[in-house]
Amino acid sequence: MRVEVTERCTGHGRCYSEVPGLFEDDEAGYGVVLGDGTFGAGDIEAARTAVHGCPENAVRIVP
Ligand code: SF4
Numbered sequence: 548m549r550v551e552v553t554e555r556c557t558g559h560g561r562c563y564s565e566v567p568g569l570f571e572d573d574e575a576g577y578g579v580v581l582g583d584g585t586f587g588a589g590d591i592e593a594a595r596t597a598v599h600g601c602p603e604n605a606v607r608i609v610p
Contacts, residue, residue: 548610549584550594552577555605562606566597578605 550569552562562578563570569586573579578601586594597606 548586548591548594548608550580550586550597551584551607551609552579553605553607555603556601557603557605559602561600561602562597565600566593569593569597584609 552570556577558572558576558578560572560576560578563572569581569584569590570578571581591608594608598608600606
């Protein structure tokens with residue numbers, strides 16, 4: 548599975564603040580995934596935290 552940040556992102560920063568293991572900020576403060584966003588089963592709760600924490604519904608989990 549992997550996480551993805553869509554064009555809905557407006558840069559609130561919750562994803563990279565709350566789940567720094569999967570996200571970081573770009574030079575403009577928008578959220579981007581680390582690497583290609585792939586994560587293992589052990590990070591599913593962290594990924595869900597990012598999905599539920601994003602005020603813009605910009606984070607999604609792709610199977
Ligand atoms: S929490 Fe959502 S809106 Fe904020 S930076 Fe992350 S993806 Fe973008």
